[in-house]
Amino acid sequence: MVRHARKGMSAVPLIRRNKIALDLEFLEVHFRKRRALTADSKICTGCRTCELICSLSHEGFVDPERARIFIKSNPLNGSFIPMVCHQCSDAPCYYACPESAIEIEKALGVVNIRGERCTGCRACEKVCPYHVIRFDPERHTAIKCDLCKGDPQCVEWCPVNALGVVEFGKGAS
Amino acid sequence: METGFGWTGKILRVDLTERKSSIESTQTYAERFIGGIGIGLKIFWDEVSPDVGSMDPENRLILAPGPLTGTLAPASGRFELISKSPRSYPKETVTRSGMGGSWGPELKFAGYDALVIQGRSEEWVNLWICDDRVEIRNAKEYVGEDTYSTQIRLRKELDPSAKILCIGPAGENLSRLAVILSDSSFVSGRSGFGAVMGSKNLKAVAVRGTKPLKIFDPDRLIEVSKRVRYLSANNPMREWTTRVLKLEDQKQFVNMYRKKNTACFSCPVPCFAYLDVPDAGESTAHCASYYYYSAATQFYGHTLERDQAVSDSYVWANRLGLDTFEFRQMIRFLGDLYKKGLIKPQKDLPFDKIGSREFIQKLLHLVAKRESIGDILAEGCARTADRINGGWEFCSKYFPAYGAAEHGAIRKYPGVALLWALDSRCPIIDQHPYLRLSESYQTQPQPYTLTLERAKAISNKVFGSDVAIDHTTFSYKPEAIVYAQNRSAVINVLVLCDWVYPIIHSHVAKDRMGDTSLESQLLGAVTGHDLTEKELNEVGERIWNLGRAMMVREGRTRDGDTLHESYFTKRDGEQAISKPDFEQAKTVYYQLRGWDKSRGWPTSRKLHEIGLSDIARDLEKEGISI
Numbered sequence: 001m002v003r004h005a006r007k008g009m010s011a012v013p014l015i016r017r018n019k020i021a022l023d024l025e026f027l028e029v030h031f032r033k034r035r036a037l038t039a040d041s042k043i044c045t046g047c048r049t050c051e052l053i054c055s056l057s058h059e060g061f062v063d064p065e066r067a068r069i070f071i072k073s074n075p076l077n078g079s080f081i082p083m084v085c086h087q088c089s090d091a092p093c094y095y096a097c098p099e100s101a102i103e104i105e106k107a108l109g110v111v112n113i114r115g116e117r118c119t120g121c122r123a124c125e126k127v128c129p130y131h132v133i134r135f136d137p138e139r140h141t142a143i144k145c146d147l148c149k150g151d152p153q154c155v156e157w158c159p160v161n162a163l164g165v166v167e168f169g170k171g172a173s
Numbered sequence: 174m175e176t177g178f179g180w181t182g183k184i185l186r187v188d189l190t191e192r193k194s195s196i197e198s199t200q201t202y203a204e205r206f207i208g209g210i211g212i213g214l215k216i217f218w219d220e221v222s223p224d225v226g227s228m229d230p231e232n233r234l235i236l237a238p239g240p241l242t243g244t245l246a247p248a249s250g251r252f253e254l255i256s257k258s259p260r261s262y263p264k265e266t267v268t269r270s271g272m273g274g275s276w277g278p279e280l281k282f283a284g285y286d287a288l289v290i291q292g293r294s295e296e297w298v299n300l301w302i303c304d305d306r307v308e309i310r311n312a313k314e315y316v317g318e319d320t321y322s323t324q325i326r327l328r329k330e331l332d333p334s335a336k337i338l339c340i341g342p343a344g345e346n347l348s349r350l351a352v353i354l355s356d357s358s359f360v361s362g363r364s365g366f367g368a369v370m371g372s373k374n375l376k377a378v379a380v381r382g383t384k385p386l387k388i389f390d391p392d393r394l395i396e397v398s399k400r401v402r403y404l405s406a407n408n409p410m411r412e413w414t415t416r417v418l419k420l421e422d423q424k425q426f427v428n429m430y431r432k433k434n435t436a437c438f439s440c441p442v443p444c445f446a447y448l449d450v451p452d453a454g455e456s457t458a459h460c461a462s463y464y465y466y467s468a469a470t471q472f473y474g475h476t477l478e479r480d481q482a483v484s485d486s487y488v489w490a491n492r493l494g495l496d497t498f499e500f501r502q503m504i505r506f507l508g509d510l511y512k513k514g515l516i517k518p519q520k521d522l523p524f525d526k527i528g529s530r531e532f533i534q535k536l537l538h539l540v541a542k543r544e545s546i547g548d549i550l551a552e553g554c555a556r557t558a559d560r561i562n563g564g565w566e567f568c569s570k571y572f573p574a575y576g577a578a579e580h581g582a583i584r585k586y587p588g589v590a591l592l593w594a595l596d597s598r599c600p601i602i603d604q605h606p607y608l609r610l611s612e613s614y615q616t617q618p619q620p621y622t623l624t625l626e627r628a629k630a631i632s633n634k635v636f637g638s639d640v641a642i643d644h645t646t647f648s649y650k651p652e653a654i655v656y657a658q659n660r661s662a663v664i665n666v667l668v669l670c671d672w673v674y675p676i677i678h679s680h681v682a683k684d685r686m687g688d689t690s691l692e693s694q695l696l697g698a699v700t701g702h703d704l705t706e707k708e709l710n711e712v713g714e715r716i717w718n719l720g721r722a723m724m725v726r727e728g729r730t731r732d733g734d735t736l737h738e739s740y741f742t743k744r745d746g747e748q749a750i751s752k753p754d755f756e757q758a759k760t761v762y763y764q765l766r767g768w769d770k771s772r773g774w775p776t777s778r779k780l781h782e783i784g785l786s787d788i789a790r791d792l793e794k795e796g797i798s799i
Contacts, residue, residue: 159436
């Protein structure tokens with residue numbers, strides 16, 4: 001048992017070292033090729049259809065708490081701000097993950113969580129500057145926007161086109 | 174029947190006298206009554222005797238979303254309220270009222286299909302529902318606060334994303350015009366339920382829900398929702414606040430001050446506009462918000478002062494918790510009375526300045542706080558007219574039946590006249606589906622216009638005859654309104670919005686035909702409870718009969734199904750409704766419904782036929798032989 005624990009402890013810095021070694025490559029590619037959601041809070045009506053379709057298409061039920069996008073709203077002054085994952089080029093969540101459960105998908109240009117590796121330590125949730133990494137208490141894993149494998153449903157369903165996708169390699173779309 | 178999908182399976186009951194809460198099962202109601210007003214009316218029927226007053230502790234306030242509330246189904250963010258209404262005139266009766274926003278969905282996410290509030294607390298309290306936790310909290314500090322600051326303070330105290338229903342000073346002072354308000358301007362307006370909440374000493378109900386809602390067939394729900402959105406893509410209501418408003422300068426008003434359009438939960442048709450007028454209030458506004466517009470324009474002309482007065486009129490109505498529909502007619506009514514010298518000039522209410530900013534602010538504050546003349550007006554115009562000699566001569570112009578403010582062209586549309594006569598509240602929600610087709614070929618601007626031939630073809634398909642949209646005659650109107658009422662009941666049990674459903678016609682479809690089976694498809698996809706359109710219409714019929722049985726228990730007869738006498742005579746160049754035709758149409762209506770035509774009561778046979786044997790038995794038990 002003792003030996004096993006030691007092994008485990010030494011394994012953590014190893015992964016971190018690997019990450020740093022891979023840094024330059026990932027950073028460069030992700031910086032140039034990333035794709036992310038954009039949102040226009042000026043026209044968002046606060047209907048929250050994005051939250052519903054997000055949870056329905058990912059989880060099979062509706063639950064705004066488990067949507068990868070959410071509307072920060074203050075209905076009394078008409079402010080509805082869609083909070084979306086920016087797939088940050090410096091990806092703080094990627095670096096915060098002690099289990100290497102977060103990876104950068106080069107082909108899609110998004111930062112992804114691999115649920116089977118996630119232990120639910122919630123480190124990524126704490127460092128996310130936009131608070132869009134949510135926590136699924138049932139499966140005990142973190143969840144975040146994966147751009148629906150390249151076809152974001154929230155963008156398709158937004159009734160007023162307040163949401164869009166930006167492709168940094170090709171300029172805004 | 175399975176209530177695991179769409180429904181949450183639980184009904185929460187809070188007794189404010191005992192300060193206790195309990196859970197009941199939805200199962201007993203789901204199959205026959207589905208949700209919304211169905212569940213609400215049945216609970217009310219079982220528990221409250223007809224002689225209970227609206228402000229008595231025994232009265233229930235039932236807040237009921239439906240199985241579709243909180244799901245992806247478009248325009249499904251509403252919930253229904255059922256209670257004894259303080260507004261009904263001359264007798265208080267049970268009515269329904271609906272509200273949009275996002276409170277209903279939040280209650281579903283907290284795990285409840287309905288909330289029943291009963292009893293009366295000794296001191297002012299707030300109700301805080303956070304998933305399984307139900308707390309009755311002291312609200313002494315909130316007394317006298319307006320609705321906006323109540324919400325801000327409660328969010329700070331409880332949870333920043335809590336959804337809140339609350340009453341303003343009007344509700345606290347038991348004004349019959351009081352509303353229950355949520356967010357900026359989502360209100361349960363027409364039935365005076367703010368006073369019911371006030372009589373229970375309940376200032377606010379805050380809800381936070383974090384539970385998932387299960388969907389029976391997500392793929393089918395996505396598919397049907399897409400179809401609904403496609404067919405309603407060009408819904409004129411979408412730009413109600415800008416394009417469809419009838420007055421040109423009203424449009425300018427909205428366009429000048431609009432910050433954005435806003436919508437209810439899960440709705441693709443953003444029909445609210447958030448308006449910000451300089452040096453006046455900010456709030457979302459809707460058609461009912463512009464009630465002071467013409468009076469203010471008359472007083473100020475087209476100036477900034479006018480816009481500030483209009484803005485004040487709806488912002489203060491929201492903050493104090495008052496119903497703008499009633500005030501729209503009340504201002505005209507007061508103007509008439511003042512001109513004829515039937516009310517004396519008041520020290521604190523400048524009647525010679527009707528239309529000014531000062532007048533509307535003072536009027537709203539006096540009514541909400543029940544000070545001086547406001548104490549009488551807070552009882553509603555109908556009850557005010559009773560106290561003034563000759564008051565009804567003017568009041569009847571604006572209040573056609575049961576003390577409800579006129580809405581819709583009653584003299585112009587025979588169908589609307591029938592709807593008014595046969596309901597227990599202003600039947601605005603039933604007349605929308607019925608009138609939309611007529612309005613789209615008559616009054617609506619491009620691109621929402623239909624040709625008469627197309628409108629006739631659609632009318633043939635939906636109502637069964639093209640006479641339904643011929644508004645010069647009463648013939649075929651009973652058939653059309655039976656359909657409209659049943660469909661309206663369907664919408665109110667699911668619960669959906671009457672501005673989108675039923676989709677009778679669509680401006681994007683090639684032949685302009687809509688699809689009226691979409692509600693049943695949505696119900697099937699969400700709950701697995703597969704009903705055909707016809708079966709769902711039968712549910713609507715059942716709900717309507719239950720509502721009628723409720724009226725019968727409260728003493729409604731055929732004689733009560735009428736409009737104020739003045740509607741049957743000519744007035745101010747407007748045509749009169751023909752009384753014999755009207756009575757004849759009523760007889761046809763009762764026959765179509767399978768009711769007794771001399772009393773207008775459902776027959777025992779009819780009730781058995783549509784699965785309401787228990788209701789028939791209860792009526793017999795109470796000595797009402799149907």
